Amino acid sequence: MALAVQQITPLTQLTLYLDQHPEPYRTITIGMSIVGWVMMLGLFAFGLWVRGQGMSEDEARQFIQSTPDQPGVFSRFKGKVAGREFKMMASFQEIKESFRSGAWLLDPGWWPISIGLLALVLIAFGMFGYFFIVGAPLVKLICAGVLIYAAGRTAWEFWKA
Numbered sequence: 001m002a003l004a005v006q007q008i009t010p011l012t013q014l015t016l017y018l019d020q021h022p023e024p025y026r027t028i029t030i031g032m033s034i035v036g037w038v039m040m041l042g043l044f045a046f047g048l049w050v051r052g053q054g055m056s057e058d059e060a061r062q063f064i065q066s067t068p069d070q071p072g073v074f075s076r077f078k079g080k081v082a083g084r085e086f087k088m089m090a091s092f093q094e095i096k097e098s099f100r101s102g103a104w105l106l107d108p109g110w111w112p113i114s115i116g117l118l119a120l121v122l123i124a125f126g127m128f129g130y131f132f133i134v135g136a137p138l139v140k141l142i143c144a145g146v147l148i149y150a151a152g153r154t155a156w157e158f159w160k161a
Contacts, residue, residue, distance in 0.1 A: 001138065005137045005138045005141055006137050006138075008137065011137045011140060011141065012137055014140070015136065015137050015140060018133055018134075022133060022134065025129075025133045026130065026133050026134065028129075029125075029126050029127075029129035029130040029132075029133055030126065030130060031126070032122045032123075032125055032126030032129065033122065033123055033126025033127050033130065034126070035122055035126075036118075036119045036120070036121070036122030036123035036124075036126055037119075037123060039115055039116075039118065039119035039122070040116065040119040040120070040123065043112055043115055043116050043119065046112065047088055047112060088112050088113060088116070090110075090113050091161070092157050092158055092160075092161035093161040095113065095117070095158075095161075096158055096161045098110050098113075124147065124150065125147065128143045128146055128147050129143070129147075131143050132144060132147075
């Protein structure tokens, strides 16, 4: 398979060019990924500390208790258990409607979801883009295919919503 992919002349030429001149492309993809992860971690921290709600001791015990379907480290507890949760969910239809109405800019409740979507895009394009830049022709083909497929499916789901 790799030999067949190496016979695609434009892809081979692109690989040679990127091998000789990886900058600024490598730095851009690494930067995109880092910015995306920082945004996502900041979003989780914001959600837990600002928008989060404390869990009761029973809820926390039930959350971390192992089950046959989900084996975990903890099965018995000694002492008090504390937990915190936050929910940040929206359907494609709700997100699409918020973009149409402008609520994603005006309503602070939509800001975490909008930032999370942007962070996911930066993470995906940054990480797959990095391997597209530094990888062999087969890796380039796979990474480009994954990104095109994911972007197409996401766009299609928003279109249908």
